[in-house]
Each structure stands twice: as structure tokens, then as C-alpha cells.
Amino acid sequence: EAGVAQSPRYKIIEKRQSVAFWCNPISGHATLYWYQQILGQGPKLLIQFQNNGVVDDSQLPKDRFSAERLKGVDSTLKIQPAKLEDSAVYLCASSFGTPDGYTFGSGTRLTVV
Amino acid sequence: GDSVTQMEGPVTLSEEAFLTINCTYTATGYPSLFWYVQYPGEGLQLLLKATKADDKGSNKGFEATYRKETTSFHLEKGSVQVSDSAVYFCALSVIYNFNKFYFGSGTKLNVKP
Numbered sequence: 001e002a003g004v005a006q007s008p009r010y011k012i013i014e015k016r017q018s019v020a021f022w023c024n025p026i027s028g029h030a031t032l033y034w035y036q037q038i039l040g041q042g043p044k045l046l047i048q049f050q051n052n053g054v055v056d057d058s059q060l061p062k063d064r065f066s067a068e069r070l071k072g073v074d075s076t077l078k079i080q081p082a083k084l085e086d087s088a089v090y091l092c093a094s095s096f097g098t099p100d101g102y103t104f105g106s107g108t109r110l111t112v113v
Numbered sequence: 114g115d116s117v118t119q120m121e122g123p124v125t126l127s128e129e130a131f132l133t134i135n136c137t138y139t140a141t142g143y144p145s146l147f148w149y150v151q152y153p154g155e156g157l158q159l160l161l162k163a164t165k166a167d168d169k170g171s172n173k174g175f176e177a178t179y180r181k182e183t184t185s186f187h188l189e190k191g192s193v194q195v196s197d198s199a200v201y202f203c204a205l206s207v208i209y210n211f212n213k214f215y216f217g218s219g220t221k222l223n224v225k226p
Contacts, residue, residue, distance in 0.1 A: 095206075
């Protein structure tokens with residue numbers, strides 16, 4: 001079974017620039033999550049989709065972050081404009097809805113300079 | 114709301130020492146509980162899980178028992194190795210609540226030879 005695919009693996013941008021991350025979940029997984037993991041901290045849930053609808057985006061900084069999941073499959077997370085404090089690893093995960101079904105991607109490491 | 118609290122680190126042990134990392138949870142209902150491990154420079158890996166009260170998860174010499182009465186899921190290992198040095202995250206999922214998935218803040222373990 002293919003895992004959760006994320007790209008790019010690394011990205012370096014200057015503050016105030018924009019950036020986008022892409023995630024392709026495991027086929028058939030209805031739930032998709034985006035997490036932000038700042039160095040030395042636990043992953044923080046940014047947004048959760050169920051199919052192509054948003055279940056929870058309470059911790060998403062909506063003035064600069066946006067995410068979409070068209071057709072309930074792939075998802076894109078965008079930051080515009082980026083700030084220094086956005087430097088982190090952005091993790092995508094998907095789930096089939098059972099305790100065995102959570103799978104995480106390798107993440108995208110973003111550095112904002 | 115649903116959440117996970119784990120002991121702060123870092124935890125420093127000598128090789129072959131006994132390890133305990135405490136984790137307690139708050140959930141309205143019966144969550145599934147997980148321990149993830151993150152080695153330096155790598156992604157999250159599922160270490161073990163338990164899906165109902167009194168279940169014991171185990172893997173690579175690590176164990177954790179789902180204790181409903183104390184709302185705990187403490188991670189233990191009888192004899193740690195230098196190669197166990199990593200950050201350990203406790204997590205819970207709440208399938209009844211839109212399949213939410215939450216992480217603790219992480220506990221860094223340093224094992225000295």
C-alpha cells in the first residue's frame with residue numbers, strides 16, 4: 001500500500017513570500033489532516049477534512065493560511081504571506097476512520113528567512 | 114475538550130535503565146491511544162497503540178497499558194539502549210468525534226552509554 005505522499009520535502013522562502021504544500025493521501029481515506037510541527041514541539045492540528053468538507057480549522061491562522069481538498073482526494077495548504085514563525089515541518093496524515101488507519105507523510109520542512 | 118498531557122523532558126538515563134514516560138488524557142468517551150516516536154531528523158513512527166481499556170500495546174520492548182480508571186497510558190521499557198534516544202509523543206484519537214487526532218507535547222529521551 002502506498003503511503004501518504006507530500007511535496008516538496010524542503011522549502012526555503014523569504015518572509016512575505018507565498019508557498020504551497022501538496023498532499024496525496026492513501027486511496028480511500030476519507031479523513032485528511034494537516035499539522036504544523038515547530039521544532040521542539042508536538043504536532044498541532046491546523047485543519048481536518050472529511051472528504052472535501054472541513055471538520056475543524058479552529059487553529060488555522062486564516063489571515064495567512066488556506067487549505068483545500070478538491071474532489072475529496074488531494075489537498076493543498078498555502079501560506080501567504082509567510083512569517084518567520086511559520087518555519088516548521090508541515091505534516092499531512094490520512095485516516096480510514098479506524099484506530100489502525102492513521103498514516104503520516106514524511107512532511108515538508110519550511111524555513112522562512 | 115479532548116486532550117493529552119505528557120511529562121516534560123528531557124529525560125536522561127543511562128543504558129539499561131528502566132524508562133517510564135507518563136501520559137494522561139482527557140476525553141468524553143473511549144478514545145484510542147497511541148505512542149509515536151520521532152528519531153532525530155526523521156518523521157513520526159507509530160510505536161504502539163491500544164484501542165480499549167486494559168489493552169496493552171507493545172513493540173520493540175516498549176509497553177503501555179490503557180488505564181481507564183486513571184485515564185493514563187504510560188510508556189515503559191525495562192532496559193533502554195542508546196538507540197532509543199528520540200522524542201516520544203503520546204496521542205489519542207476520538208473516532209466518535211469526527212475522527213479527531215491529538216498529540217501531546219512530546220518527551221525527549223536521551224540515553225547515555
